[in-house]
Amino acid sequence: MEEISKKDLLSETGISYGQLYRWKREGLIPEDWFIKRSAFTGQETFFPRDRMLERVQEILAQKDTHSLDEIREDLANKARVYQIRESLLSLSDMNEEFVDSLQAPATITELSWESFAAVVGLHEMTIRAKLKLAEAVSLIDDALYAVASSTQIPSTMTLAKAADSWHFIVASQATWLATDRGVSFVETLQVADVATRIRRLKDERTA
Amino acid sequence: MYTRYSGTGKYEQNAKQGKSRIDGVVIFPGGSFDELSINGVCTSEGPIEANLIDIDGVFTASSDIRADSIDFDGVVTIHGNLRVKKADVDGVVTVRGVKVEADYIKCDGILTAESQVSADVIEAEGFINAREIVGDRITIRSFRKAGLFKFVMKVREAFTDKDFSRVDLIEATRIELRGVRAKTVSGQDIIIGPACIIDRVDCTGTLSVDPDATVREIIGVVPNQ
Numbered sequence: 001m002e003e004i005s006k007k008d009l010l011s012e013t014g015i016s017y018g019q020l021y022r023w024k025r026e027g028l029i030p031e032d033w034f035i036k037r038s039a040f041t042g043q044e045t046f047f048p049r050d051r052m053l054e055r056v057q058e059i060l061a062q063k064d065t066h067s068l069d070e071i072r073e074d075l076a077n078k079a080r081v082y083q084i085r086e087s088l089l090s091l092s093d094m095n096e097e098f099v100d101s102l103q104a105p106a107t108i109t110e111l112s113w114e115s116f117a118a119v120v121g122l123h124e125m126t127i128r129a130k131l132k133l134a135e136a137v138s139l140i141d142d143a144l145y146a147v148a149s150s151t152q153i154p155s156t157m158t159l160a161k162a163a164d165s166w167h168f169i170v171a172s173q174a175t176w177l178a179t180d181r182g183v184s185f186v187e188t189l190q191v192a193d194v195a196t197r198i199r200r201l202k203d204e205r206t207a
Numbered sequence: 208m209y210t211r212y213s214g215t216g217k218y219e220q221n222a223k224q225g226k227s228r229i230d231g232v233v234i235f236p237g238g239s240f241d242e243l244s245i246n247g248v249c250t251s252e253g254p255i256e257a258n259l260i261d262i263d264g265v266f267t268a269s270s271d272i273r274a275d276s277i278d279f280d281g282v283v284t285i286h287g288n289l290r291v292k293k294a295d296v297d298g299v300v301t302v303r304g305v306k307v308e309a310d311y312i313k314c315d316g317i318l319t320a321e322s323q324v325s326a327d328v329i330e331a332e333g334f335i336n337a338r339e340i341v342g343d344r345i346t347i348r349s350f351r352k353a354g355l356f357k358f359v360m361k362v363r364e365a366f367t368d369k370d371f372s373r374v375d376l377i378e379a380t381r382i383e384l385r386g387v388r389a390k391t392v393s394g395q396d397i398i399i400g401p402a403c404i405i406d407r408v409d410c411t412g413t414l415s416v417d418p419d420a421t422v423r424e425i426i427g428v429v430p431n432q
Contacts (some may be wrong), residue, residue: 021379176313
């Protein structure tokens with residue numbers, strides 16, 4: 001995931017320190033987007049580049065006409081996916097037969113945008129890896145339950161294989177993963193990339 | 208409704224109160240209040256939420272405090288986070304949680320935060336010690352003997368750390384400091400006043416450094432003096 005430094009963010013967007021920290025306090029920018037890293041000069045702060053630039057533009061577009069509370073509510077609504085079955089049909093490569101084979105959408109009312117994107121991305125990987133229908137359905141059901149049961153924001157999704165069985169690993173931050181020789185990582189994707197892509201698709205379709 | 212609790216011992220209350228006044232040596236569970244006045248030696252065992260809090264005496268909060276306005280006049284220790292619109296610190300306040308968040312902080316006493324203080328505006332004639340202070344406009348004028356700084360520093364043993372505010376990182380749009388020791392000061396428009404010792408200043412706008420200040424490294428702009 002590409003990152004942008006705090007200084008570069010302020011320079012590129014023209015916002016001030018005061019605005020950045022006020023928006024953080026008001027919950028318009030999630031705390032876990034402030035990524036602290038040790039640097040030569042001490043601790044420096046970085047952000048997920050695409051998400052942060054998009055978020056700042058969203059806030060700037062509304063700040064003169066809406067209160068911070070209203071902006072926060074709007075962002076929260078946009079950050080959720082409802083009607084999971086319909087969303088999977090319209091924003092993923094799953095066809096109706098596949099979606100109707102899933103059990104999870106019947107019990108999940110909403111997901112965060114990143115969680116939804118993680119599952120969509122996993123499905124795309126199962127297609128490329130040529131999983132059988134039943135294997136893919138089982139994996140996607142498990143993935144939906146996993147992301148729905150956590151408040152963590154998925155960062156990476158990995159498709160893995162152990163012997164003849166397929167597995168997924170979803171991680172919430174840039175994480176080093178290692179495994180024994182019995183498990184092989186087939187493919188890993190950045191959830192943010194999938195999220196950006198399907199968000200654009202959604203915007204195009206609702207425009 | 209005005210509810211008055213006093214005396215020693217523990218009192219129980221669960222309902223949202225009107226004006227509440229707590230006196231004496233009291234342990235209470237915390238709760239939700241309109242106006243809360245705390246005097247004496249008090250401890251709260253749960254989170255407190257109020258429109259207005261007035262604290263005198265010695266108060267220990269075991270959890271978070273959230274309010275529109277808080278007046279701190281005593282010795283207060285908060286074992287949690289502090290979230291307030293306006294805070295007026297005249298006593299000694301220590302916040303052990305991960306954050307202090309406010310719209311406005313006025314500090315004529317001593318505020319110590321173990322993590323980050325984030326506020327739109329901070330005006331301190333007292334002392335603020337924190338890992339980070341961030342916001343929009345930060346003014347800390349801690350060292351009242353600034354005019355004598357150059358002379359007095361020759362007899363360095365006359366000074367202890369309590370004569371300075373100590374912060375690792377100060378970051379804001381506009382910063383004015385006096386009597387502050389900091390590792391890094393980053394901002395748009397910065398005034399480093401007398402009796403400051405700063406390791407690194409990173410300025411993107413205008414910078415002024417007093418001759419009686421020590422700044423080891425400057426990044427960004429050339430200072431006006």
